[in-house]
Amino acid sequence: MAPPIDLYKNGSGVSNPHPTPIEPGKAGRPVELQSNIFGIVINQEQKIYRYDVSIFATSRPVEDFSDPTVVPIEIAKKTANDHYSSERKAMAGKVFEMLFDQYADELASPVVVFYDRQSILFSVERLKYTGAMFRCLIKLTPAQAVGPLEGLHLIEVQIKPTAENYEMPLNVYKEMDNSLVAMDKDRTIFQFLQIGLVQHALANPQSFLVFEKGKVYMKNAQVFGVDPMETKKLPDGKELKVGAKYSVQLVEGPKGRDRANISVAIDAKKAAFHKPIPMPEKAVNILAGFNFQRSCNSVQIERLNIVLRGLMVTTTHGRSKKAYKIIKVAFDSSHVITLPDKKISVRDYYQEKYNLCLQAPLAPLICVQAKKETFFPMEVCTVLPDQRVGFAQQTAEQMKETTKECAVPPIRRQTLIMNNAEANEIFETKHGGFRVVTNPMKVNARQLAPPVIRYNNGHTANIDMERFTWKIERGAQYLIPGKCDVWAFLLIVRQPQDIKHYKPLAERLYNEAIRRGVQLEAPVACEVVNFERLEEMFQTMAQNKVDFALMVTDDSLTIQDEIKSFERKYQIVTQNIKLRTAREVLEKGKPATVENLCNKMNVKLGGINYSIKINGNTLLQKGETLVIGLGATIAPPGVRLEGEQPMPTVVGYAANISADVDGFCGDFELVDPKLASDQLIGGLVVQRVIDDWMKMCGVGNAARKRPTSLPKRVVLYRGGVPETAYDKMIQNEIPAIQEVLSKYSTDSKNKIALTYIIVTKDHCTRLFRAEINPSDRANKQNIDPGCVVDTILTSPKFKQFYLNSHIALQGSALTPLYTILCDDCKWSMDDIEEFTYSLCYMHQIVALPTSLPTPLYVANRYAERGRRMVVQHLKNEAAAGVNPATLNFLDEDVKNKIVYKSTRFSNLRVNA
Missing domain, CATH: 2.170.260.10 (paz domain)
Incomplete structure (x- = not known):
């Protein structure tokens, strides 16, 4: 076991070279796809100039701002408050109009200036004023002090060049530069284009709302030809507004490798707003x-x-x-x-x-x-007006309705994208040294072949290429059946019920489990339990050495978090079924539901339902590859626990460290949110996972014994990292992980290779079929699982690919983007793409591929479980008379009451 590392110790800070694009993959059948990415044509000779803007105002009748009693309003100041943001942008816009009208000789024509209505101003001409800074005072007349400027008397405007990147050529990509330093220039250019693209919306606040990160919403979408069905009313005095997000990005472009082209991805957005009503x-x-x-x-x-x-x-x-x-x-x-x-x-x-x-x-x-x-x-x-519904202001009913209305199928999404682009006049920019191509890019993608599903005793299942699902043969058994000697079947309700009506459900699940090879005795108890006796029930089960409890819970009860909290406290594995689901099984048969419930039960009991084969070989069985998923739940700004205590960042992880090399299990870790932003958690997780790998060496039966040595390679899928943090990962987290791996390596020949992949859905790119039948259901309109894109739409800086692995049954598929920041294995694109796609079939519960590789999918579930466990622990302690404000979730004693390490759950996937 390697010596422990300091979680909060910075990495080497050395900028290791990240993998750059290599030859695109060739595996799979060709498929033509369309995107929502529009090329931007740059004037090769155009320069841009960047300025900082400050605007101060007062309602007091003074001549200037020298009076120390005058506290000016900072109009150009950024704010996260939607109302103040919109109000200040409207004020800044009016000041902007007056400024360039009165001082045109000292500034420039307003048509060559791009202003974000806050503190950033770009011009394609150098402003004409002399000296280090332009400064002016505007004393408002009664005719000017109206609308957004009502009540104001005096305004001061200051404009000065930025300290860095003041003057830049618009086309910085004549020569390829993959260094991290070049990204600063990227962001300046991107910022200019981002502001330029929403300039029409900013200039028309009566029609548009402009928010952070290129989000633009239409105040009245029907004026711009949007179908009224897209803007339905919501509960709680809220309404949906339609808009779009504009994301400027660097892509290879139509000519592929070794090219760099600026583009903009435009994605339709809907958001809930509070209606301006009494x-x-x-x-x-x-x-x-x-x-x-x-x-x-x-x-x-x-x-x-x-x-x-x-x-x-x-x-x-x-x-x-x-x-x-x-x-x-x-x-x-x-x-x-x-x-x-x-x-x-x-x-x-x-x-x-x-x-x-x-x-x-x-x-x-x-x-x-x-x-x-x-x-x-x-x-x-x-x-x-103009206030979006905040995260904490949502109710269950409103969230459900919003989710339903935002699930827009591809053909409608494409229409909304063009509605927004045309309303915002992005194809009509004439004076900024750039123009947007009117047709989105197309790409020749490939559809990868799915793996073969392998059960026990040589039974296999092939994927249905129409539905991308599979069926387990009637006589097939689980690859590794779970085992449980003592278990209970419980009905948890508000009002008394007769258990005899629900015993047939327990019998069906028991018979299905036995048929699949699970070593299961008959339940020791089948009882009805009042929900108010929940902990008492767990105490009784613990006294009777119950290992597993299958629960049917009244739909009106919201006690899932309490159940999972007691599951951890008493170390009794639980599986919860809603009463509605139980009744459907009893009344309608629902064999697929019974099969899925049994699949979940086997995994929770330590079993493995199946493994997968790709190109004739099992994916992980050689035991040479450790695959890790790492995800995190970060509380939205302002969300706190009791008092001023911030919600800790919860980092979930999962890896193939269970009793079988094909099984994924994991845990979560609580991290200080201030320190989590340093992106240094990876080293700690990798060390913990390798230690667990070593503990499981040699475990298993003769046919499927785990390896007795260290893995030869580690593949880590990392979620929750924006592109702006890539440099931190390369400079800090990756070196920290490599330092951990080096401590396990006996010599240079036995060095453990690392492949580190960022996985994100937090992007604007959408992939569509080249031809869509509007009358088809959403799942038929969407692209199929296995579609992979690793050129044209990908970055010219990184080894990168889009992989759509799931079926989008509603709305439009959001295809994950994979960026490889370290690849000691030197894998080809075909190798890493097929490996990743196959991992999406290892979820074990439902016979469908998931949208993310199983280790990351499971890690995200652990992170979410950890967040809910923190909140529930707070409630439990408060009920026990403890002042919640005194709890420190970063204290080891408190953490050890919540996380799974040092419990029997450490190598069980209890959150299946």
Whole structure:
């Protein structure tokens, strides 16, 4: 066992050369695909100039900003708040118009200037002013102080060249440069084009909303010819807006290898927005018609808080139309206000101060962020426009409806892409030294052959190339059947039920498991359990040495997280089935559902359902390759646990370290979110996984014994890494992993080779069939599993490929992008593509390929399980009287109560 490494120790910092593109693969049959990537033609001689912009404003009647009592408004300041962002961009746009109208001789024609309405301005001509900086004061006339600038008196504008990359040629790709240093230039060019592409939307705030990372939404999509069906209303006083994301990227282009072309990927987007309606109407939508002549109970208050917390509102009762951020919805509708001479209820205060008789005096109050905690009646508040629904403001009903409406099949997605592009006039840019090609790129892709599924005793299953699924033969048994001597069948309900109605389900699963070779005794208990006795039930099972519990749970119960928390605490493997599913099996037979439930049971019991063969060879059976998946769940900004405690980053990992070399299991690790951004977790995970590999050496029966030596190679699929962090991975995480591997190597001849692959769906590229029948279902409109692209649409800097491995049954397929940042194995594109595609068939539960390789797919599930375990542990501790704010999830004692290491689950895939 190698000595431990310091998790938070930086890597060598040496910029190791990353693999560059090699000869494209040849395996598979040719398939022509269309993309959503549009070429950008660059003026070869054009230069661009970059400037920093600052805009200050005040409503006070002063001559300049020298008065120290004047606190200026920073109009060009970036903000994550949607309302302030849109408001400031509208203000900056008006200032921009006045500026270039009044000072054209010192600046330039506005048609050659590209301004993001914040702090960045590009020009294709050098601005004409002299000196180090342009500075001017604009005293607004009454005619100018209207609209976005209403109430302002004086504005100061400062424009100066940036310290770096001030003057650059627009075409920086005449000579290929794959160094990390060149990426800084890339980003400057990309930033210019990104701003240029959305310039029309920025100039027309009455029609468009522009947000971060090239997201543009149409305020009224039907004006631009979008079908009304695309913008349906949502629950909770919300609505869908249609838009697009514009992502400038470098691709090889139509001529393939050794070429570099700037392009833009345009993908249709839909997002939920809060409707700008009076707050009482909003509240009635949230509570489904609740009558505010009655007071709210605690459950209703909490539901209001979920949707309204963080929302921006304005008031209607006074002269001032300020914007306020909701902190919470108060339970007490008769909150008392303290005045200098008396205390008075909110209701009486509004009657005396504004002669306003509240129509709903029992409605809860809105508590907003001001100089001090301030309360407003709901009926004097209105939701401000242009606010997207935040992560924490979503309800289950709204999420379900939004997900359904955002699942747009390919033919509709292509229409929406062109709707957005034409509405934003991206094909009409004339003065920026570039133009966008009107037709998206096509690519000659290949469809790889799927592997062969191998069961026990020589039984195999071939993939149906129409449906990309397979069937296990009636007489076939699992490759490695699981084993369980003591298990229980439990029905967990709110109201009493008769267990005899559900025993046939236990019998069907038992018989199916026996038929597939699982070593299973009859259940020691078949009982009905009230959900309030959940932990008591686990305690009883632990006393009776129950190893596995198959549970049927009432659909109305949301106790999955509690079950999994107790599963970890008492180390009893659980499998949960919804009551609705159980009834469908009992009433309709559902043999495929029974088979899937049995597949999951066998995996949870330590079995392996099947292995796979590719080109006549088993993928992992030689035991020379350790395959690791590493994923993470990172809390959205502002999401915290109790008090100010940040949600830890949860890193999940999985590898073929179970009792059989074809089986994947794993765990999760809790990491400080401040340190997780350093991308150094990989070294710790690899060391832990290799230690587990060594512990399992020689395990297994005579026919399938694990290897007795170290792996010859490690293939790591890494999720959750944006392209902007590639340099960190190359400079820090990869050297840290290689340092770990070197400690296990006895000499240079036995060095463990590393292949490190970033996998992401966080990109804008979409792949479509060249010809789509609009009347086909979504799964027939989408491209087939096995389609791989490793040229034209890929980066000229990296060894990279797109691989679509799954069937998209709804919406449009989002094909993962694979970027190889280290390849000691020197694999060909065919080798790594076929290896990766085959791994997508090893999920073991459902007879379908997954969208990601199994180790990464399972790692992501461990990461999500870890996040839910953290939240549930917090609830458990609070219920036990512990102050949640005192819990430190990075403390080893606390972590060891949550993670799976040092338990019997360490080599079981319990989250199957």
